[in-house]
Amino acid sequence: xxxxxxxxxxxxxxxxxxxxxxxxxxxxxxxxxxxxxxxxxxxxxxxxxxxxxxxxxxxxxxxxxxxxxxxxxxxxxxxxxxxxxxxxxxxxxxxxxxxxxxxxxxxxx
Amino acid sequence: xxxxxxxxxxxxxxxxxxxxxxxxxxxxxxxxxxxxxxxxxxxxxxxxxxxxxxxxxxxxxxxxxxxxxxxxxxxxxxxxxxxxxxxxxxxxxxxxxxxxxxxxxxxxxxxxx
Numbered sequence: 001x002x003x004x005x006x007x008x009x010x011x012x013x014x015x016x017x018x019x020x021x022x023x024x025x026x027x028x029x030x031x032x033x034x035x036x037x038x039x040x041x042x043x044x045x046x047x048x049x050x051x052x053x054x055x056x057x058x059x060x061x062x063x064x065x066x067x068x069x070x071x072x073x074x075x076x077x078x079x080x081x082x083x084x085x086x087x088x089x090x091x092x093x094x095x096x097x098x099x100x101x102x103x104x105x106x107x108x109x
Numbered sequence: 110x111x112x113x114x115x116x117x118x119x120x121x122x123x124x125x126x127x128x129x130x131x132x133x134x135x136x137x138x139x140x141x142x143x144x145x146x147x148x149x150x151x152x153x154x155x156x157x158x159x160x161x162x163x164x165x166x167x168x169x170x171x172x173x174x175x176x177x178x179x180x181x182x183x184x185x186x187x188x189x190x191x192x193x194x195x196x197x198x199x200x201x202x203x204x205x206x207x208x209x210x211x212x213x214x215x216x217x218x219x220x221x222x
Contacts, residue, residue, distance in 0.1 A: 004151060031209075041215070041216075042199060042213035042214060042215050042216055043152070043199070043213050044213070045210045045211070045212070048209045048210065087151070087152070089151075089152075095206040095207050096154055096157070096167065096168075097152075097154070097211070098151070099151030099152040099153070100151050101149055101150055101151045102151065
């Protein structure tokens with residue numbers, strides 16, 4: 001079946017590092033996305049991985065292991081504005097996205 | 110207009126009423142999508158369109174219809190609203206179905222009583 005799993009909520013401290021994990025099962029894998037969504041706002045694109053390995057974009061990095069059906073989003077030097085939900089989505093072979101329920105990240109001073 | 114706009118921002122609707130949610134993009138994207146977002150659940154695809162003149166069903170299409178008369182507009186219609194359609198609705202677009210990134214509109218918060 002098609003399934004995306006990620007933790008419901010995480011808490012971290014300003015200035016620290018946090019890793020948000022995502023595991024997926026899709027009928028045909030065509031890449032994995034991470035989006036950020038602040039409360040009451042639209043999701044915004046963070047990263048897209050289709051090949052194994054780590055991709056870094058400033059303070060944010062995303063990792064993919066296709067053989068393990070696993071991805072993570074790594075956020076460094078956390079800032080208060082990083083408090084948001086982080087959505088993991090797998091792209092199927094028909095190009096539709098299957099979305100996880102999101103991980104709510106709470107940053108404490 | 111810059112990006113994707115949706116209207117209305119929010120709406121309270123009596124059950125049984127007909128409602129059309131509007132979505133317009135100015136990025137000349139071929140593909141457009143309608144999602145609903147409910148607490149504790151991931152975004153769920155309602156309908157999508159690969160290009161003007163074509164539409165397809167997503168994961169939860171029942172009770173909803175769409176049309177794509179031109180590239181820019183992709184309205185979503187609830188023919189006879191029911192309380193289970195209370196949700197936040199997001200319209201999104203991408204260059205094509207196979208494109209890397211979907212861009213989202215600000216959303217419409219719909220309450221059906």
